[in-house]
Amino acid sequence: MSPAPFATALTELTGVRYPIVQTGMGWVAGPRLVSASANAGALGILASATMTVEQLHAAVREVKSRTDAPFGVNLRADAGDAGERVRIIIDEGVKVASFALAPSKDLIARLKDAGVVVIPSIGARRHAEKVAAWGADAVMVQGGEGGGHTGEVATTVLLPQVVDAVGIPVIAAGGFHDGRGLVAALAYGAAGIGMGTRFLLTSDSTVPDAVKAKYLAATVKDVTVTTQVDGLPHRMLRTAMVDSLERSGRAASLLRALRHASAFRKESGASWPQLVRDGTAMKHGKELTWSQVLLAANTPMLLKASLVEGRTDIGVMASGQVAGLIEDLPSCSELVERIMDEARATLKALPDPS
Numbered sequence: 001m002s003p004a005p006f007a008t009a010l011t012e013l014t015g016v017r018y019p020i021v022q023t024g025m026g027w028v029a030g031p032r033l034v035s036a037s038a039n040a041g042a043l044g045i046l047a048s049a050t051m052t053v054e055q056l057h058a059a060v061r062e063v064k065s066r067t068d069a070p071f072g073v074n075l076r077a078d079a080g081d082a083g084e085r086v087r088i089i090i091d092e093g094v095k096v097a098s099f100a101l102a103p104s105k106d107l108i109a110r111l112k113d114a115g116v117v118v119i120p121s122i123g124a125r126r127h128a129e130k131v132a133a134w135g136a137d138a139v140m141v142q143g144g145e146g147g148g149h150t151g152e153v154a155t156t157v158l159l160p161q162v163v164d165a166v167g168i169p170v171i172a173a174g175g176f177h178d179g180r181g182l183v184a185a186l187a188y189g190a191a192g193i194g195m196g197t198r199f200l201l202t203s204d205s206t207v208p209d210a211v212k213a214k215y216l217a218a219t220v221k222d223v224t225v226t227t228q229v230d231g232l233p234h235r236m237l238r239t240a241m242v243d244s245l246e247r248s249g250r251a252a253s254l255l256r257a258l259r260h261a262s263a264f265r266k267e268s269g270a271s272w273p274q275l276v277r278d279g280t281a282m283k284h285g286k287e288l289t290w291s292q293v294l295l296a297a298n299t300p301m302l303l304k305a306s307l308v309e310g311r312t313d314i315g316v317m318a319s320g321q322v323a324g325l326i327e328d329l330p331s332c333s334e335l336v337e338r339i340m341d342e343a344r345a346t347l348k349a350l351p352d353p354s
């Protein structure tokens with residue numbers, strides 16, 4: 001039998017039809033988006049950092065009830081309850097574990113022993129080299145143009161750098177939205193593309209319509225990087241709220257962070273001692289102060305205000321620069337089919353090499 005069109009190391013490793021990943025996005029990548037992506041032939045990834053352990057379990061079961069296709073779960077390796085989340089992934093037979101921060105060698109081994117494919121997300125070559133040495137099956141690299149927490153190096157530089165550095169499949173993320181991008185990523189040596197903002201802007205995403213309209217209206221220049229939400233570079237739409245965060249003084253930021261830490265504690269089901277343990281893990285190896293760790297609790301609550309409650313006046317909208325190029329809200333299935341058609345057309349239109 002001839003191989004499926006656009007078969008790559010990613011499709012082989014995970015069993016998905018197309019080399020496209022719908023990435024884990026807090027409050028956005030829930031069961032509806034993930035099952036729609038999976039049914040469209042992409043690898044849908046549930047975002048679990050903003051769910052309690054019980055909610056994650058229920059979400060995994062809901063995805064399984066809506067699709068037979070493989071899917072993944074994104075989690076924070078440094079969360080105090082990461083072990084419980086990993087148990088759910090293993091017990092429920094989830095195909096892929098995706099990590100926002102590099103998982104430990106032991107965690108990778110535990111997942112791999114159970115047959116789970118491990119794909120950490122990284123933003124720098126040395127992190128890719130580290131997780132590859134620890135046995136990760138593939139890595140997702142996110143260039144600086146990508147949405148959410150992000151680095152400084154653009155996809156066009158980071159991707160070939162990581163492809164050359166590691167011997168495992170590399171998935172390219174940051175700035176992708178169409179079939180040209182898929183072909184370009186494959187030409188760089190990637191095994192597929194990961195897209196966040198593009199999947200957020202589909203009719204299957206649960207983000208309120210009025211909020212999607214703000215993303216659609218954004219130009220490339222309306223997408224900015226700020227460190228004022230949680231001390232780490234975070235790419236999002238520039239709004240009056242972001243301006244005010246950048247103007248507000250240290251005391252106001254800390255007060256807000258304390259309020260948000262308290263709210264997030266209730267949301268995530270974490271106890272105060274657990275939050276302190278997570279904070280200690282987060283500080284480890286980084287130059288973060290306790291006030292920055294406290295500010296980290298800002299991120300989920302500010303994202304929730306916009307992406308779930310539609311309160312863009314008091315929340316933030318994480319976004320890739322690519323929001324400036326996106327103008328419609330297709331279903332996941334329309335999007336994936338369109339990208340594959342564009343990829344075929346792009347390949348045909350390339351100059352004849354002979």
Ligand SMILES: Cc1cc2nc3c(=O)[nH]c(=O)nc-3n(C[C@H](O)[C@H](O)[C@H](O)COP(=O)(O)O)c2cc1C
Nearest residue numbers: 023025026100146147148174175195196197318320
């Ligand atoms: C709204 C939003 C929420 C995100 N939340 C997470 C998250 O919880 N975990 C994670 O690993 N990455 C998260 N990201 C990053 C995405 O998974 C992905 O790497 C990024 O969006 C890729 O860049 P693109 O937006 O240009 O496609 C988020 C991105 C966005 C836009």
